[in-house]
Amino acid sequence: MLISKKLKEKVIIIAESDQQLLAEIKLNLNKQGFLNIKTALDGKQIYEILRSYYGIAEKIGLLIVNEQLPQCDVLAMCQQLSSHDASLIPFIILSADENKHNIENSEFNSQALIHQMSYPINYSVLMDTIGFQLIMMQERYLRHKQEERLINELAERKIVDAKLKYLVVHDELTGLINRHNFESQLRLVLMRSRIRQQEGALIFINLDRFSLVNELEGFDVGDRLLIEIVAIIRKIIFKDDLFARIGSDEFCLFLDNKTAKEVKQFAERVRASVDEFKFSSGGVCYSTSLSIGIASVNTVTADYHPNEIISKARQACRMAKEHGRNMVWSYNETDTKVQERNKDLYWVPLIKKALLEKKFFLVFQPVVYLDNGKISHYEVLIRMRGLQNEVISPSDFIPVAERMGLIHSIDQWVVESAIDFLAKLPETSKISLAINLSSVAFQDDSLLPTLKEKLSLTWVDASRLTFEITETAAVENFEQTRKMIAEIRSLGCQFALDDFGAGFCSFNYLKTFPVDFVKIDGQFIRNLINDETDQVLVKSMAEIASNLGKKTIAEFVETPEVIAKLKELGIDMAQGYILGRPEQALLTSSFIALNGLTRTSAQPKRFTNWFSEKVS
Incomplete structure (x- = not known):
């Protein structure tokens, strides 16, 4: 029988009290390649050998034992060592014919590997028996390991399944419910x-x-x-x-x-x-x-x-x-921030819908020179159509858009729509626009590339665009805003500082801020006729702006008396309802008769707002 080298390396224990016979058996095993042989003269020595292999029983191949070995109960030893796959040790029991017991047919031998041989020993049969026992032992051992591995895998799978069920409803880190x-x-x-x-x-x-x-x-x-x-x-x-x-x-x-x-x-x-x-x-x-x-x-x-x-x-x-x-x-519920949050929840989907469905539109308010009534340019303002097609003021949706991160999309829409409006005017038109942007527009890195691309595609003269930035927004991030303004001005656009005077550092920043126009905050204009302090401040603003090469624009101008006072104080331009409300269409006249505050009968070609045709 062909026996692998690995099996021949296992330990063979020969337990025989007759030393001459012991040597004979060992010699015959050596000839067949079994070199790892341990010998015992009695049962006590067998257990001493076995103890040295505690925990590594798989290294033991089989045990050849004399049935009449001193200090040894062979039957009990077979029951201990040959009845479990995990520590299976095959036995070859040598006995005289007259003393031979029927151990092979005993109940425990159904699970054991036990073979009996009679003296004198037939070594050819012994070698075949040893080979058979070792091969059977190896197969039984491998089967046991496979079963053990499958049992472990099943147990691990159950643990994993239990853990997954636990994690479905619990937080892994803290053990709290999720x-x-x-x-x-x-x-x-x-x-x-x-x-x-x-x-x-x-x-x-x-x-x-x-x-x-x-x-x-x-x-x-x-x-x-x-x-x-x-x-x-x-x-x-x-x-x-x-x-x-x-x-x-x-x-x-x-x-x-x-x-x-x-x-x-x-x-x-x-x-x-x-x-x-x-x-x-x-x-x-x-x-x-x-x-x-x-x-x-x-x-x-x-x-x-x-x-x-x-x-x-x-x-x-x-x-x-x-x-x-x-x-x-x-x-x-009455907390301001809570109400603001609830307002955001209401307005955000409406703003997104307006962006997707083109519910925004532009209106234009004239800015007029006070010395001759000629319209300098128009300020571009945004409006939104509501669910019932009602017009919604920017004061309702712009603060929400700024809080919720939608303002940059609105700013870009305003810039692109304003440039498209200029591009659709007759080539002879000299109309200029002032675009009112949000307080965070100049922190948006995409604004400059968008502006460059739009001007390039439409061939609109950049000098016809003025961008307005509030004083508060300019001061909050002064260096970054100034850098962005410088880059946009390099394209040929102009800038206006809106709400001038509302802050405490107005004059300090004005001398270094690269703007072309200064828009005086309405709080100084509304009660200008009756408040001498406002008159002094407005006159100072006009003189400082003039000395710095910047033109002044007064906002919220509502009466002829205010117009007269502004001219007296040296203000260059004015803007307000008395001069023109924000409308989708531009004024039909290029100037306003300030004395009577009536538009002239001169009717040059009406400049129609491209967007008004779509919404009216």
Whole structure:
């Protein structure tokens, strides 16, 4: 029988009290390539050899043992060593014919590898038997390992399945329930509170400046901080309280059957406990704090949807942050910021719809020279069509667009539409436009490329464009704004500083700010006739602007008396309802008769707003 080299390397134990016969058996095994042989003269020595292979029983090949070996119960040894696949050791039992027991047919041998041979030994048969026993042992051992591996894989799969089921409803880092699970349970809790007529509240918890720890120390340290914060809060809450992690550093806690006063006291306790906690990492100690928002649920309030109550608690948490952090703030419908937020939710889809469906349009208001009544240029203003085709003022939607990141799209639409308007006028037209942009327009890197491309495609003379920027916006980011203005002016465009005088540093910035026009804020114009202080300030503005080579424009001019006073104070141009309201079509006259404030009968070709035809 062909036996592999690997099997021949296994240990063969020969247990024979007759040393001459022992040597004979060993010699015959050596001749067949079995060199790793251990010998024993009694049962005690067999166990000593076996003990040296404890934990590595697979290195033992088989055991050849004399049935009459001193200090050895062969039958008991076979039962111990040959009845389990994990530690299977084949036996060849040598016995005299008259002493031979029927061990091979014993009950335990159904699972064992036992073979009996009679003296004298037929070595050819012995070698075949050894080969057969070793091959069978190897197959049994491999089968056992495969079964063991399959059992382990099944057990691991069950563990993984259990872990996945756990993670579906729990946060892996903190062990808290996750947002989806929290919303499901909260829905039931709210329903139960309504049926039982019980009060309660949702507490929204946000860790202040958590991103700073992540940036300075890394995410591992940030995770450790979250775990410790959760541990602090868990010591305060009751076991059955609904506590969840719903975001990176955001947590929700619902307190059932608690009054508003009790909830506020509890939230203050949570805030104070975390405030006292000092978190250390790498020798640096960080002060930690929470901003907490509360949204109450009372018996007279209509049913809440989980998302609604969470949203209200989050808004209250945001209010806590805006008022200085490390605070507890209760949701209140009358809060200005809450109303602003609700306004944003209403206006954002309308603004997006207007951008997609071209519901915006331009109107034009003339700016008039006070010395001759000639129209210098028109200021471009934006309007929006509502759901019922009503005209909506920019004061309603522009602040929302600025807060919600939609303003850059509106600015670009205004620039492109104004240039398209100029491009569609007759070639002989000298009409110029002043484009009123938002306070953040000059922080938009795409504005300059858009302007360059549009001017190149339409061949509109850049000098016919004036961009207006408010003094407040210019001062907030002075260097970046000045750089952007310089780049746009290099194309040939002009600039006007709007609302001049509204800030405290007006004259200081004016001397270095690259603008061509100064628009005096309306607060100095409305009561100009009756307020000598306003007259002094306006005259000073006119003189300073003139000395710096800049022209002045007065806004909100409403009466002939104001026009006369502005001319007297040295103001160059004026703008207001008395001179012309914002309209979709330009005025039919190129100048205004300021004395009688009536347009001349001269009727040059009417310049029609390209957009008015589409909306009227």
